[in-house]
Amino acid sequence: MTQGASTGEAESAVLAAHPILIIGVPCYNEAEFLERTLQSLTDQTWRDFAVLISDNASTDDTGRIASAFCKNDNRFRYHKQSSNIGSGRNFNFILEHTTSRYILWMGAHDLIEPAMVERHIRLLERRPEVSVSQSAHAWIDTKDRFVERVDDGDLDGGDADDPDRYLRSIGQNRNNIGANSIIRRAMLNGVRFTDVVGTDRIMLSHLAFRGPFATDPDILYKRRTFATRSGNNPYMERLTGRSNAAEDWSAFAREYDRDFAGLLGDRADSDRLRRALALRLRYHLPVERSSLLTRVLWTIRRVRKWSGKISGMMRRHA
Numbered sequence: 001m002t003q004g005a006s007t008g009e010a011e012s013a014v015l016a017a018h019p020i021l022i023i024g025v026p027c028y029n030e031a032e033f034l035e036r037t038l039q040s041l042t043d044q045t046w047r048d049f050a051v052l053i054s055d056n057a058s059t060d061d062t063g064r065i066a067s068a069f070c071k072n073d074n075r076f077r078y079h080k081q082s083s084n085i086g087s088g089r090n091f092n093f094i095l096e097h098t099t100s101r102y103i104l105w106m107g108a109h110d111l112i113e114p115a116m117v118e119r120h121i122r123l124l125e126r127r128p129e130v131s132v133s134q135s136a137h138a139w140i141d142t143k144d145r146f147v148e149r150v151d152d153g154d155l156d157g158g159d160a161d162d163p164d165r166y167l168r169s170i171g172q173n174r175n176n177i178g179a180n181s182i183i184r185r186a187m188l189n190g191v192r193f194t195d196v197v198g199t200d201r202i203m204l205s206h207l208a209f210r211g212p213f214a215t216d217p218d219i220l221y222k223r224r225t226f227a228t229r230s231g232n233n234p235y236m237e238r239l240t241g242r243s244n245a246a247e248d249w250s251a252f253a254r255e256y257d258r259d260f261a262g263l264l265g266d267r268a269d270s271d272r273l274r275r276a277l278a279l280r281l282r283y284h285l286p287v288e289r290s291s292l293l294t295r296v297l298w299t300i301r302r303v304r305k306w307s308g309k310i311s312g313m314m315r316r317h318a
Contacts, residue, residue, distance in 0.1 A: 015097040016077045021049040021121060021182070024094030026087060027108030028238075031061035033224065036144070038069045038076070040111045046118035047075075052098055053108075055080040056090045056241075062108075086241030088193035095185075095192070104182045109224040111144065116220040120182040123214055129160060131211030132204075134181035135220035147225055150175045155213035162209060163273050166260060169208035170201075170280040178204045178213055180221055187211055195240045196255050197247040198285070205256070209263050253278070253287045 016022055023041060027034060041051060053066045053076065066078040079097075081090065091105055102124060106112065120133040139147040153172030158165045179200045187210040193199045207213075236245040260277050264270040281287045 013097065014099055015079055016050045016052040017099045018048075018050040020100060021102045021104065021117065022094075022098040022100040023049055023051045023104045023106055023117075024091070024098065025051060025053045025106050025108050026056065026090040026094060027053060027058065027062055027066075028056040028084070028087070028090075029058045029060045029062060030108035031058070031065060032142075033109035034062055034065045035069075037106065037108055037110060038066070040114075041106075042069075042073060043114045044112075044117045045114050046121055049075065049117060050098075050100070051076045052094050053078045054090050054094050056087065057081045057084045084241040086195065086239055088195060088199055088239050089241070091193045095188070100185060102182050103185050105180060107180060107223065110180065111140065111222040111224075113218075113220045113222075117182070119216055119220065123216070124182065124184060127214060129211050130214045131184050131187035131207040132178045132181050132213045133216070134178050134213055135216035135218055137175065137177045137180070137221045137223050138219045139225045140222045141225060141227075144222075149219060150177060150223065152177050152213075152215075154215070155208050156215065157212055160211055161263070163260075163264060163267075165212070166205050166209040166263070167273070167276055167280055169205040170277070171284050173201060173204050173208075176200050176204060177221070178207065180223065183207065184211070191259065194255065195245065196251050197236060197239075197249060198252045199239070199255075201285075202252075202256050202259050206259055206263065209260075249285070249287045252285075253281050256281060 025034075025037065030037070038051075038053075053069075055062055055066060055078065057080065063078070063080055066076075070076045070078050079093075081093070085093070094105065095103065102121065104117075116135070120135070123133045124130055134152070137150040139150060141147055152175050153168075155165055155169055155172050187207050188203070189206070189210060191203050191206045193203065196202075236247055237243050239245070257274055257277060260274060261270065264273060267273070
């Protein structure tokens with residue numbers, strides 16, 4: 001149950017409120033890493049925030065660890081779902097039961113650098129047009145050791161409500177680092193995670209339409225990677241909470257189109273822009289792979305990808 005509130009009250013209550021920043025930590029059976037994750041929050045140089053830990057019906061020691069943090073630091077609150085609602089709905093739960101100007105969804109096995117919150121908040125306060133303040137990420141292993149740097153493309157600049165930036169986001173958000181970055185809550189504008197594969201990509205494109213993404217070049221967020229992890233559910237099972245959920249890329253394309261159409265409204269060029277969206281989805285993602293057009297686009301993509309790799313290797317050995 002929620003620390004300080006009954007389960008029934010949590011159905012409609014605001015569980016955590018802060019004028020500046022809510023950090024949401026959705027989790028499921030993360031006892032092995034959760035203490036390190038929460039400690040990285042207490043180590044922040046910017047201390048003016050609140051935390052909501054939403055436990056998706058864990059069966060390990062997650063609840064005990066989270067409750068201990070709540071007792072020792074009144075910025076932390078803990079809520080346990082009565083059943084596994086899927087990670088997508090758990091992310092939404094945090095959004096819908098908190099209030100703040102900015103929000104950060106943080107993986108319950110991830111780490112952040114002590115300066116992360118301060119650097120992003122100061123940037124967002126300085127640049128009110130920005131929808132997402134992100135940084136380079138790094139993959140780390142189960143011992144917190146560096147594995148690989150992770151970057152996404154450039155989505156800075158442009159106007160507010162920019163359809164070109166939305167279209168560019170399809171290819172630029174290769175690693176979806178914006179999903180674990182600090183987001184201006186008002187820019188979400190009602191968009192939510194759904195049970196459709198790739199739902200985080202759609203949310204990030206929505207945010208890219210509303211405003212630029214500002215990127216700090218330093219590694220401030222560390223995402224944990226697992227070579228092998230016992231009990232690690234497939235992606236769609238984690239997302240939906242159902243063991244029989246399938247990756248439906250056609251449904252993904254339809255949801256992307258609905259989101260873009262809603263943002264475009266009655267613009268005179270909306271049909272052309274929606275056709276451009278469909279082409280970009282076929283080029284960058286496994287949408288309608290069986291069609292001749294998609295096979296041609298994916299062949300072009302593979303050729304360009306390998307040409308870039310070969311060119312890079314030749315430059316390094318020159």
